[in-house]
Amino acid sequence: MKVRHLVLVSAALLVSIQNVSAKKISAPEEALFPVSPLVTVKGVESFYPSVAGDFMVYAQRKGHHYSVLRTSTNSPSSGAYELKPLTLIDEMRYGVAVNDGSIGYVSNRMGPISSWMWQGQGDGHVSIGNMATYRGGLAPFHLNASSDGNVWCFDSTFQKMRYNQLLSEFSKPMDWELVGQQWRMYDSDNFRPKTGYLATKEGKKNKFETPVLFTFVRSSSQLVMIPNAFNGAISPDGKRVAFVRQTNGNYDIWMQNIDGGGLTQLTSSPYGDFEPAWSPDGKRLLFVSNRDSKGDVHNTSIYMLNIKSIQVQRLTNARRAVDGGPAWLDNKSIVFHSNRNIQSPQSSTGRNWNIWKLKLN
Numbered sequence: 001m002k003v004r005h006l007v008l009v010s011a012a013l014l015v016s017i018q019n020v021s022a023k024k025i026s027a028p029e030e031a032l033f034p035v036s037p038l039v040t041v042k043g044v045e046s047f048y049p050s051v052a053g054d055f056m057v058y059a060q061r062k063g064h065h066y067s068v069l070r071t072s073t074n075s076p077s078s079g080a081y082e083l084k085p086l087t088l089i090d091e092m093r094y095g096v097a098v099n100d101g102s103i104g105y106v107s108n109r110m111g112p113i114s115s116w117m118w119q120g121q122g123d124g125h126v127s128i129g130n131m132a133t134y135r136g137g138l139a140p141f142h143l144n145a146s147s148d149g150n151v152w153c154f155d156s157t158f159q160k161m162r163y164n165q166l167l168s169e170f171s172k173p174m175d176w177e178l179v180g181q182q183w184r185m186y187d188s189d190n191f192r193p194k195t196g197y198l199a200t201k202e203g204k205k206n207k208f209e210t211p212v213l214f215t216f217v218r219s220s221s222q223l224v225m226i227p228n229a230f231n232g233a234i235s236p237d238g239k240r241v242a243f244v245r246q247t248n249g250n251y252d253i254w255m256q257n258i259d260g261g262g263l264t265q266l267t268s269s270p271y272g273d274f275e276p277a278w279s280p281d282g283k284r285l286l287f288v289s290n291r292d293s294k295g296d297v298h299n300t301s302i303y304m305l306n307i308k309s310i311q312v313q314r315l316t317n318a319r320r321a322v323d324g325g326p327a328w329l330d331n332k333s334i335v336f337h338s339n340r341n342i343q344s345p346q347s348s349t350g351r352n353w354n355i356w357k358l359k360l361n
């Protein structure tokens with residue numbers, strides 16, 4: 001009886017081990033839409049693409065050096081033009097594409113950080129945001145613009161301690177995961193790398209003061225402040241701005257007209273929604289969220305929102321991947337950055353950011 005009992009126990013253990021093994025090697029979930037790598041450079045991180053007209057602009061980091069590049073939407077992986085540093089200390093980030101080939105960016109060449117637009121040819125660089133950013137009164141982050149480059153937006157903080165920290169962090173090499181998750185900069189639990197993070201969930205306490213969003217109209221030099229807002233995106237026609245607002249530890253997408261009217265909450269999830277991006281026709285928004293991973297900072301996907309119906313559709317679903325920084329390449333395809341493994345994009349990740357393309361059906 002003892003031998004028979006031992007055989008039965010051994011068989012049960014074998015079945016249990018086989019079941020566990022089957023779970024570990026289970027096939028990854030099939031991609032919701034076709035996804036393929038678009039910009040991959042060995043040893044270089046490429047992230048936060050921006051598209052306007054025939055141009056795509058994106059940021060890169062090689063070692064400790066940051067740069068902003070522009071390429072054609074027809075051949076994004078080749079023939080890139082790199083914005084040239086103007087001083088020995090000149091780290092450029094937050095690249096923004098404009099229809100005529102101009103490039104918006106943020107630089108530390110003036111001491112603090114300030115926002116600029118290279119005019120697409122020659123040597124002219126236009127200040128964005130009036131003298132408030134030029135003199136360091138504001139620290140502009142998450143730069144964005146309308147397609148024609150007339151209306152711009154950026155966010156900043158009035159909290160003295162965090163303001164000084166952000167200026168220091170700009171001039172130092174950023175941890176690899178923060179490079180591709182820049183929405184985390186205003187969250188006291190997520191602003192620096194560590195072992196674990198609280199879920200971005202309603203009720204989570206944030207010790208940082210809420211940031212403020214500024215819109216700037218070049219034709220009139222009008223600078224307008226929107227409290228409790230960041231991650232702004234100007235609509236292609238320059239008439240609306242979408243942004244992220246934090247309420248009780250939760251992040252949702254909001255929208256309002258540039259003239260101040262029409263304030264509307266677009267998403268309402270108990271988890272985090274970030275990084276909105278307008279479609280070329282102004283009818284849809286892309287955004288990043290961890291709503292399907294229950295607030296996990298290390299598992300975010302790209303979603304699409306129909307502004308009229310407020311219906312949300314999930315576009316990416318890779319296991320454990322951090323998908324972010326979406327932009328519309330055209331009405332039928334989008335680009336985004338991700339830490340997906342190129343060989344097994346649905347199931348494996350790494351410590352490098354590349355730019356990917358997704359084709360909508």
